[in-house]
Amino acid sequence: MFWEEEREENPVYRVPDDVVDVVYSIRCKCLPLDHAHSFSRAVCDALPWMETEAQAGIHLIHGAESGNGWMRPEDPERELLYLSRRSRMSLRVPRHRVDEALALAGTVFDIEGHRLEVGEGKTRRFSTQSTQFARYVVVPGEIGHEDEEAFLRWAAEQARGLDVRVRKMLCGRAHVIRHPDGELYTRSLMLADLEAEEAVRLQQSGIGSHRKMGCGLFLPHKGIRAVHEVSADQA
Structure with missing residues (x-):
């Protein structure tokens, strides 16, 4: 007699939501090319807990890459990064801070003299993509x-x-x-x-x-x- 027990299939991996990205629409014409520090300070002033949450992060805002006849600016001292309606702002936050992060909608930041209005936010779980x-x-x-x-x-x-x-x-x-x-x-x-x-x-x-x-x-x-x-x- 030949007998083979059925193998237990590997369970489907479910992405945890203990840390997520909150992605916001924004209204902003342009920002300094190097806006890392000024943008970070603006967000942390609005959400003071960001600085003490180990797994929290602030994604920089990016426009298009070079291509199709358009060259991305490279001089952080003088040039500006022009944004489109598709540009987004993203914060990486632990689950217990999500509601506070979503409440940022409607906030207006002044980033070195440039107006950035935060729109509605949505949570996004992490990707399982291999790269x-x-x-x-x-x-x-x-x-x-x-x-x-x-x-x-x-x-x-x-x-x-x-x-x-x-x-x-x-x-x-x-x-x-x-x-x-x-x-x-x-x-x-x-x-x-x-x-x-x-x-x-x-x-x-x-x-x-x-x-x-x-x-x-x-x-x-x-x-x-x-x-x-x-x-x-x-x-």
């Missing part, structure tokens, strides 16, 4: 900001500390963000071939410092080729 991308990860002070290999070793160690296995990882060119205490040297970072749980953990915890200035926050991405295209746009 995750952070535009800005702060390079630790003990690592030379031009030492790409040292940065990758450090980033891999941080990922493993989150129980994220590093299979494919790529960093992009360096980017400088203005800060009153001194410039922040950052690099973009992509991790690919992640399991669903790993992708979510990476979004929940992030890598590196200055999450309230848009750094270390991961979002789903199309893949390695698209990351190369973003790096080329930023070059």
Whole structure:
């Protein structure tokens, strides 16, 4: 007789909602190209708990990338980032702060003289997409900001500390963000071939410092080729 017990199927992974992104429509014509610090201060003044919530983060606002005859501005001292009606503002918040974050609708921020009106917000759970991308990860002070290999070793160690296995990882060119205490040297970072749980953990915890200035926050991405295209746009 041949007898084989039915195998128990792996349960479907359900994305937890203990940390989510709150995504808002906005009305804003333009912002300073480097608005990280001024935007962070405005949001934290309106939501003081942001600064003490370890898993909270403030995504920077982005316009279009270079393409179709339009060149993205690159001079943070003088140039402006022009936004479209499709531009969005996003905050990463723990579940118990969602209602307070949603109450931000109707707030008007003054970002270095530019008016930003916050519209209605909606919650969005994290993605299980296998490729995750952070535009800005702060390079630790003990690592030379031009030492790409040292940065990758450090980033891999941080990922493993989150129980994220590093299979494919790529960093992009360096980017400088203005800060009153001194410039922040950052690099973009992509991790690919992640399991669903790993992708979510990476979004929940992030890598590196200055999450309230848009750094270390991961979002789903199309893949390695698209990351190369973003790096080329930023070059």
